[in-house]
Amino acid sequence: MKYDPKKIEKHWQKEWAKQKLYETPDTAKGKSNYMLLTEFPYPSGNLHIGHWYAFALPDIRARYLRMKGYNVLYPIGFDAFGLPAENAAIEREVNPRDWTEDNIKYMTKQLASMGASFDWSREVRTIDPDYYRWTQWMFVKMFEKGLAYRAKTKVNWCPRDKTVLANEQAGGGVCDRCGTQVEQREIEQWMFKITAYADRLIDDMENLDWPETTKLAQRNWIGRSEGARIKFKLQTSSRKPQAEYVEVFTTRADTLYGATFVVISPELAQQWIDVGWKADDEVWSYITTSLNRTELDRQTEGKEKTGVFTGIYAINPINDEKIPVWVADYVLGHYGTGAIMAVPAHDERDKEFAKKFKLPISKAALRDANEVIIDLKKKDAGNHEKIYHLHDWILSRQRYWGVPIPMIRCDDCGYVPVSEDDLPVKLPKLDDYLPADDGRSPLAKATSWVKATCPKCDKPAERETDTMDTFVDSSWYYLRYTDPNNGKEFAGKERMRLWMPVPIYVGGAEHNTMHLLYSRFFTKALYDLGYVEFDEPFIGRRNHGIVLGPDGQKMSKSRGNVVDPDAEVERYGADTVRMFLAFMAPYEQGGPWDPKGISGASRFLQRVWNIGQGDFKKSSSATKVIHRAVKNVGEDIMGLRFNTAVSELMKALNDGEENMSRENFEMFLKVLAPMAPHITEELWHQLSHKDSIHIQPWPEYDEALLVEKEVTLPVQVNGKVRDTIVVPADAPDSEIQERALKAEGVMRHMSEKKPKKVIIIPGKMVSIVV
């Protein structure tokens, strides 16, 4: 028979589906339960080679674990709400729902072509009302606990997508969906109080098996600083604000003696004006212009500092020195107290400012920070404090394609949550779902939907028309996988006990700060509310790399370097594509797709097929190399070292091909099965087996076979290898030394000299110093 991947792959995919081979029972079966999680795709419309990298490779590990006796859940779903879908739909003039659902259908078909062992019976879609009912329910629970609240804030507004963006989604001042420069707007928004969890989000990472880079990214993002809050008394003057003190935050309380002036942010100055400060015209105009500038302006307009003296003086509590108070926009309103003590001797920015405005730069006499804080405490002028870069999570979006926020606004009662029985608040079907420029969600146009009665007082009221950020949807989907059809709870506790927390979560490094942080926050909030029994969702995390185009650049249509997985499957078969993706680079690194390189994987599988078609040998000389493969391939798969796992298989084939017994070959097939599930299943059945190779136990290797009876030891003379000797593995040092000194290459280089020292590292090498 000829190897025809197209035929056998389709055949087995159908057969596995028919047998429900990968449907995972919710029982404690086998060694233990194990959910291998990968980020669920967004239904963009076409399976990308990146999807293969993200799903087909972890599938190798899922299959391996199953063969090792674990009850493995490898779930899949679609993160189907969101701006990209909506934008694409608008572009094509179709309804986002139709566009999304069509894409899901198509991608589901494509996903099947990978031969991945997903349990499709647990598919989760965030756009399904049975799913987002619980997204809404969680919002309500968090609202009730004060973890979701409404506040007016300066927000990132994308003028193109016409919606608010979280800080995380407006990195560098551009919308991460469409690349447009964001503007600052003051809007009342729904927020999640993620800052209340800042300390736990940092401290609880300690015991997680996550990449250090990810932990670091989260730590940086949360940005905890420990320091002191210090009160400077404002000196009496006719124009002083109502405030008696200005409070500053510093991480350098030890430099307090060197403070030569205080700088407040324009935002704080504004507040002072609000409480009756009569600033003069120059100050007034500085504040107004600064506040009208966007955050982006303030940050990108070079390092040239601007500012103006307020006319007010403050008293340094440590030495009663009288120092001037300035306003300057290099001090940020939203960080710390919105005011700083300037120590030009120790801070570059303060020095720059002092130089420009000819303020004194005294040499600071340093004192122990703790002592300073103790002193301040005595005077009631300051204490120890921690602050964070992290902001609360703005979750409202003025867009159509998302989960409606389940709140009702009543003129008398304010915002009241929709009662639990009335969930889900279904997203109404709208013909006109285009975003509006007035900052109101398209849902505002669904007038009959908007009308509601207040759950508290029964008076006519209005629904909230904003929808939720998609990151809310994806912050708890892993919980739903454990119990996807539960109509009474988001997931039953028993079910979660079986599968949670997730032992390993594989995904892209781009989620280091957002998705992973949000999911941890959700889990912790649910834990505090008593709905889950663990406060970290993902014990292990691994990032995978990115497959680049053959030119080494990120794949993109405009560059024309996109590798189409369907075309590769058509030409080589899914098994070959899987093998090559596994082989081409370390998984956590990724790299360029080499169109020629894939032929290596193709040749390998062809050779495997050929052995299956021939006669087996009686010889057992391949046994040793196969056993070595069993050991090494298993270990490599566990460590996600797929590239070296493939090379182990290739080595085993190279060494054992000529002398393969039937027994050896079957063992080899089992070890290859997780990577190339179709060809191995076909060959397995050609060997007259009736059940699937994928439910066979992973072979045991014989440790004794792997121990070499003889070892080849390199012998160094003065640090250079001059010869090798072959000795029994258990030879005593004396024998090794004797043999080493007699080796031809060694004698030649010792030229009659006596050895000064002979170092023998058992099983490794011999080193002779002359």
Place this chain on the structure above:
RNA sequence: GCCCCCGUGGUGGAAUUGGCAGACACGUAUGCUUCAGGAGCAUAUGGCCGCAAGGCUGUACAGGUUCAAGUCCUGUCGGGGGCACCA
């Protein structure tokens, strides 16, 4: 500016964590095979010297520690990433 990671053949990458650098593969060369090949097989393949045996050299660069360094330490250069007027 601060923090983190990485520099190994023509290419992707191995290297049991301090113990024979270049496994495995791509590519290339030569030969065989085939009507043909974007096919298959065999051999070779870091560089330099040599017919060969063998020798020298070699993991960005310069030092250092060690019997032994791709691996550890110091400095330099180059590349990538994160945070960024964050007090």
